[in-house]
Amino acid sequence: MKKAIALLLMAVTPLAFSAQLDISRTNLRANTPGSDNTAAYMLVENLTKEDVRIVGAESDVSEFTELHSHKMDGDRMIMRHEKYIDVDAGESVRFAPNGYHVMLIGLKKRIKHGEQATITLKYDDGTSQDFKFDVIDPRKVAE
Template identity: 40%
Template sequence: MAISLQPLKRGLAAVALLGMALPALADTTVSDAWVRASVPHQQATGAFMVLTASTDSKLVGVASPVAKTVQVHEMTMNGDVMGMREVNAVELPAGKPVSLDPNGLHVMLMGLHDQVKEGTQVPLTLTIEDAKGVKQTLEVQAPVKPLTAEAGAGHDHAHMH
């Protein structure tokens, strides 16, 4: 009795092709996430982190229950004057870490509902969109660090008026 392997081979080939047709899920990692503590009645604070995407993607949104409004801002210097402006998206080139830090791009938590206290955690929901327009959300628990915390080289605000 002879058994034909043709149907099995065709089935395996179809499964293999189907696997190639499925979109690869973009994977973005978040490291070194933290939020700067606030003082009572302070209305805003910053959140910082390093994002690394496996495919070309962009950060298109951030949300948190601790604030009425959450935006990604870019710090700029025009002579001796520091300014901030909202950015709609942060490009995340494949495999390249992108730092959101006190000295450049960062997340602003505005209209704080309560004081953000050192030693607690702030939940952040990041929305990442890949090059094909597929969105994914990442849940991050960012530890709150002291008001004096800085990332990388210390940025001194003393020279600003």
């Protein structure tokens, strides 16, 4: 009986895990004095055969962490909170200035160049994944 249960668990267990994303080029802007918000950028690659939907984020350095985008509205650039961001199977999504980014709101302390922070991405299947972000001088964030 124990062997049958073990075999059943081995067959079912892979279904319980999310198709994880590969994250690279992670950087987080150091906040300037007087500012308690900042943004994080990355390259998100889905190397699997399944689409992945990112539905949220959280961080150890901020009170609130949200998925955001910048979109042109006529001649104005507007920042918008996104409920989710899809990363299709075999595709990548770049989080960069003037596009998608992770917004960190209500920083708990000043974060400085050379430090690291953790951001957790949350997926629509209830799983999550932690990533380390290097804090960099905001003047060195590439477009």
